[in-house]
Amino acid sequence: MTQVYTTKDTVISRISEIVDKLMQSEDLFQELLDKDEIMQVFSNMLERVSPEKLLSIDDEELTARVDRIMMIEAVSGTENQLTPEQMEIFEAAVEGRA
Numbered sequence: 153m154t155q156v157y158t159t160k161d162t163v164i165s166r167i168s169e170i171v172d173k174l175m176q177s178e179d180l181f182q183e184l185l186d187k188d189e190i191m192q193v194f195s196n197m198l199e200r201v202s203p204e205k206l207l208s209i210d211d212e213e214l215t216a217r218v219d220r221i222m223m224i225e226a227v228s229g230t231e232n233q234l235t236p237e238q239m240e241i242f243e244a245a246v247e248g249r250a
Contacts, residue, residue, distance in 0.1 A: 159203040170218045184226040
C-alpha cells in the first residue's frame with residue numbers, strides 16, 4: 153500500500169509541475185482555472201487510473217494529456233457565461249454553420 157501511495161505522490165508532483173508550466177504559458181488557464189481545483193481533478197482521476205501507467209508516459213505525452221484535460225476544464229463552464237448572441241455564435245460554430 154505504501155508503494156502505491158508513493159507512486160501516486162510522484163505522479164501528482166509531476167503533474168503539478170506540468171500544470172505550473174501550462175498555467176504560466178496560457179492566459180486562458182490563468183483566467184479560468186484555479187490550480188488547487190485542477191490538481192483536485194487530477195487527484196480524483198488517479199483513483200481510476202493506475203499511477204504506474206502514468207509514470208511510464210514521457211513528459212511530452214503527459215504534458216499533452218494534462219493540457220487537454222485543463223482545456224476541457226477551462227471551457228466546460230464558459231457556455232453558462234455567454235450572452236444569448238455569443239451562445240448563438242457558439243452553437244453555429246459547433247454545428248459547422250460559422
